[in-house]
Amino acid sequence: MYCNNCGITVNGTYCPRCGSMTVDINNVAPTAASSGTASAHPNSPSVLKWAILGLAFCGWPILNIMGIVFGAIAKSKALEFQSLNGSIFGSAKVGRILGNIAFIVGIVMTVIYFIYFVIIFAAVLSTV
Numbered sequence: 180m181y182c183n184n185c186g187i188t189v190n191g192t193y194c195p196r197c198g199s200m201t202v203d204i205n206n207v208a209p210t211a212a213s214s215g216t217a218s219a220h221p222n223s224p225s226v227l228k229w230a231i232l233g234l235a236f237c238g239w240p241i242l243n244i245m246g247i248v249f250g251a252i253a254k255s256k257a258l259e260f261q262s263l264n265g266s267i268f269g270s271a272k273v274g275r276i277l278g279n280i281a282f283i284v285g286i287v288m289t290v291i292y293f294i295y296f297v298i299i300f301a302a303v304l305s306t307v
């Protein structure tokens with residue numbers, strides 16, 4: 180048996196220290212697992228790390244290609260996390276959102292920079 184109040188393992192229905200009703204240790208584990216958000220599988224990939232890398236690169240010319248790549252890795256790591264843990268939660272959930280943002284921003288910036296360089300190239304050519 181286990182006292183929720185003191186956090187100690189005790190024998191009997193009542194805690195000898197504080198007098199609280201004790202709970203069965205076997206009943207504590209499943210409720211903690213279902214309500215806890217930090218109980219990710221130890222082999223879970225770090226989605227957030229890749230997403231942050233993606234965000235760091237996605238806004239820069241040429242480097243935004245890396246933003247797309249890291250964003251795509253974050254997306255695949257999020258799928259890996261989901262298949263490993265059954266659902267996505269905690270920092271992995273944040274990582275999936277940020278990874279999607281990095282991926283989309285990376286693509287949008289690639290298009291913008293491409294148009295930008297084409298305009299500059301055309302302008303240079305027209306002045307020659």
Ligand SMILES: [Zn+2]
Pocket residue numbers: 182183184185186194195196197198199
């Ligand atoms: Zn107690």
